[in-house]
Amino acid sequence: MRHVRTEGTEHQKGIAVDARDLRQDHPLAFWWDRRRLQVPKLRKLLWSCFPNLTRRLHPTLLSMDSPPPREWFPGNAEACDSLSYQHLPQLGSMLPHPLRNIGNLAYKFYRTFISSRGNEYFCEIDEDYLTDRFNLTGLNTEVQYYQYALDLVTDVFDLDCDDEMRETIEKSARHLYGLVHARYIVTTRGLAKMLDKYKKAEFGKCPRVMCKSHPLLPMGQADNPNLKAVKLYCARCEDIYNPKSSRHSVIDGAYFGTSFHNIIFQVYPALIPTKSSERYVPRIYGFKVHAPATLIRWQSSEKDDMRKRLRKLEIDSGFKDDEEDVEAEDSEEEEEEEVDMDVIENGAIEGGELKV
């Protein structure tokens, strides 16, 4: 294989590859992002980049049963079609020498990928943060097989165990990672990383129409694990929403915590969006409906009270249309008429009946 050369002498089990030899668009190219990758280090790389895998992964890798992309096996394009990822570990002999281990690794990597789908909300925790015991205070009681899990996360795990045990430890490791994550994202560096993701709207956009697709932030309703799933906070309407996708709605909310999304706006006050009084008013043939309209009037008087309070204290209320609009809105509403329930029932519905 001419793209990759082996340096077997350097490390018995290692693959050392020169990144320059590889095409940028090769599906495995990211493995060589960091040069001279070593096998024991591989898992660490997979782990540490797992939040980003979906972006980097080949688009054909959608299900465990689909065949691997042909370019993974340049010599055996035909054979490739009849294979699935389950076969990868047995593919060693089919592969050119430097890729011999990759069959195994790709399989493991793929497993990691599958199990990490939906982890787009997480950011990568710095290694030195993870290794500082102070940051892990109290977590040993929270996580099963704490030491093994920590080893797995920091990639010094070398226990020989059966698959079942390994799975348990991997689960614990994920749990541990999540709990550390909640602490990490309120640190300066963590906030900056999450801010990046927020700006790219990687956590989704607010479903509320009047928020005009404002980006969301992940949050928990409890700081203790296993209580509530992750929710998404919109800074514009200051409300919380359920994630759209079911693979996100199973993430524990404690992995983000109850404070992070508020802290980020304290640290970066420039990010606070301007609030809008725009809202939906239920109408029937252009007329407001009485019951919701009274509630809406009550709510806007609450809002005006708040704005008057803040103005008195000379605090910016953050509304775009500040000063004179408070009064203007009131007079506008008085002009508009509304329909009462009875009018609708006796009038419009029977009007509809006539049409049929």
Next chain:
Amino acid sequence: MSSSSGTPESWISSFCSLLGHEYFAEISEDFIEDDFNLTGLQTQVAMYKEALEMILDVEPEDDDDDDEDEEEEEGDESIEGEDHKVRRVATDRRHHRMASDLSIIESSAEMLYGLIHQRFICSRAGIQQMSEKYELGHFGVCPRTYCEGVRTLPVGLSDVPGEDTVKLFCPSCLDVYVPPNSRFQTVDGAFFGRTFGALFLLTFPDYDISKKGMDTLGGHGARSMATTASDEEKDKINGMNVQNLGPGLGKGKMYEPKIYGFKVSERARSGPRMSWLRDRPVDIRELDEAALFANPDESDDDAGLNNGARTQPTQTLGGAGGTRKMRRPNGGSPMSIEALGELFA
């Protein structure tokens, strides 16, 4: 008129079973065939007649004669003469209809169907059909966490086609949301219209709108509606059942921002500013503006107990003159009391 008996599926049902068209109700042919229901649509849709034929699965070739009769009955007298000439040409042309024509007709048929649909779902038959779909949770659930997955209704933000896509109206928080699936982003909001959402709530006042969408999958949809209707607690406020007026709002169903367990103060730059949007008076009677106006004394005690803290700052801020009694009923609403008095006295 040749009807759809030959084809296994009518245009309407195949249209409604298309991906992304899950929100649509199947309009009954009677409704479409009544010209009164189509008033004014002729000017809004290109190739109106062909589109209508497509919707009704009328074969364009053999409808010539029927068409003539029909149009003579309905037709506008003033254009009748020239209409005849034009039709001769039109019938000839119809036989050589091109494939490209078909796609134009198809798209205007969709537009026409949508516009009729907007009217249909506000009629009795249509709203009934939509209520069945609502019962089964076909329109999805509210994404807001505190609404706890109540069912939503499809609405448009405009009655004019081409302005905005379909949105979901949550009766529990009285707000509108973007449908979670992107396939609905091709469906025009005007096909549902602004009226349907609110009209639905007033047409079926006895629905328990706080019921979760997941529960409806159990099956006994219509039953549960009947039982709630028979319940003796049917407190009404402003023409709506009390339990149906923003059940997802108010204390305990609002998000309170906290940092390490401490509430973020309103006075902070990043403090809460939008809590009013999800608020609801503790005592719902506070919204009964007519009653408050009719006996201000009684409401004085009520309001004093329940929202004294809230109305106090308003009074001190706004109150130059004016006695306590005069301002109190106004405290909950900026609306003029005179207008209300006329309406409800």
